[in-house]
Amino acid sequence: MGVKLNPTEFNTIAQVLKDKYRLYGPIRRKGLGAFSDTDLITYGEISCLEDMVWEEKTRFSPKEIIHPITQTLFYFTQDEVMEPKIDEKEMILFLRPCDANAVLKLDHILIHNGSCADSYYMQLREKVKFFVVECLTGFETCSCVSVGSHQFLNYDVFLRLAKEEIVCDVKSQEFTALFGRGEIVDYQPQFIHENSMKVRLPSIEALNKHQADLFHHPFWEDYDQRCIGCGRCNFSCPTCTCFTMKDIFYQDNPECGERRRVWASCMVDGYTEMAGGHAYRKSFGQRMRFKTMHKIFDYPKRFGTPMCVGCGRCDDVCPEYISFRTAVNKVSHLLGGESNEK
Ligand code: SF4
Ligand code: SF4
Incomplete structure (x- = not known):
């Protein structure tokens, strides 16, 4: 059973929720797109239904709300270190099933990978409630069904958003009373069954068996010419977690400052650079191989689930029209499996 609301009723509930939660959803930032006169669709704080944009895919994912692009870990003076205050409010994320699954992929890396969880991530992650929005058609470059993230x-709440009515399945007791003011209707959450684009993930066994051949395969050299190492694919990806550290010294007192972590990308120069100038992966082809194998081999081998959720953002944002999905399908093809791409 579900609850049917009209937009006004939904917005009244949103206003009540805002007392305890910050609400985040996909929004339009006018004029901030990659090209002049284009808008950026991304995640941001919302107040009502009309703030959200569902007809276009966001360039960045909800990841940045719980794993921010830049995050102060502590402030320092000559003799003191202080952690920043944490916003007391909890958070509600309005997101599609693929992006909700992406948060679980982040959890593997940032919470369950080793003996202790990333406390900075945990502080934010613990506050999250999932308001998942039905997505039955996806977008042109989506392949969520192939990777099981559909x-x-x-x-906590599942929503079907239509222009004149919102139908909700409320699972979390915390929200039952609030949503109880709507009309009771028959409703079962639905999920997409097929995308027009498909990705064929090679089996871990095949990857294990042929990893040495794959490592040296000349196919990766294609990317030496095509990739420019901009890192857009990583920054748009909802499951990439790499970061680096920056110490910032204040100009008016250079002995005080703050340490921040900022997103990093395995595709950009400097990522594997070490003392003495040595770098593990100098060519773009080597970096593409690392990224691909991390998503389809190392991560699933360790956590039992593919890292990619098939959102297609990496393909959407690449200025060189490099398709990660095609790279994965080529690997599958090289290993003798069927490929959906030529
Ligand atoms: S499709 Fe691309 S951006 Fe989306 S999860 Fe997979 S690798 Fe990341
Ligand atoms: S977005 Fe494209 S060009 Fe940029 S690093 Fe990724 S694959 Fe290379």
Whole structure:
């Protein structure tokens, strides 16, 4: 069973929720797109239904709300270190099933990867409630079904958003009373069954068996010419977690400052550079191989699930029209499996 609301009723609930939560959803930032006169669709704080943009895919994912692009870890003076205050409010993320699954992929890396969780991530992650929005058509470059990220059942509230009515399945007791003011209707959350684009993930066994051949395969050299190492693919990806550290010294007192972590990318220059100028992966082809194998081999081998959620953002944003999906399908093809791409 579900609850049917009209937009005004939904917005009244949103206003009540805002007392305890910050609400985040996909929004339009006018004129901030990659080209002049284009808008950036990204995640940001919202107040009402009308603030959200669902007809276009966001360039960046909700990842940046719980794993921010730049995050102060501590402030320092000559003799003191202080951690920043944490916003007391909890958070509600309005997101599609693929992006909700991407948060679970982040959890593997930032919480369950080793003996202790990343406390900075945990502080934000613990505050999150999932308001998952039904997505039955996807976008042209999506391949969520192929990687099993088209469904998400561990939601707090599931919503079907239509222009004149919103139908909700409320799972979390915390929200039952609030949503109880709507009309009771028959409703079961639905998920997309097929994307027009498909990705064929090679099996871990095949990758294990042929990893030495794959490592040296000349196919990766194609990317030496095509990739420019801009890192857009990583920064738009909802499951990439790499970061680097920056110490910032204040101009008016250079002995005081703050340490921040900022997103990093395995595709950009300097990522593997070490003392003495040595770098593990100098060519763009080597970096593409690393990124691809990390997503389809190392991560699933360790956590039992593919790292990619098939959102297609990496393909959407690449200025060189490099398709990660095609790279994965080529690997599959090289290993003797069927490929959906030529
Ligand atoms: S690798 Fe590409 S398709 Fe997969 S989750 Fe990252 S951005 Fe989305
Ligand atoms: S977005 Fe494209 S060009 Fe830029 S680093 Fe990624 S694959 Fe290379």
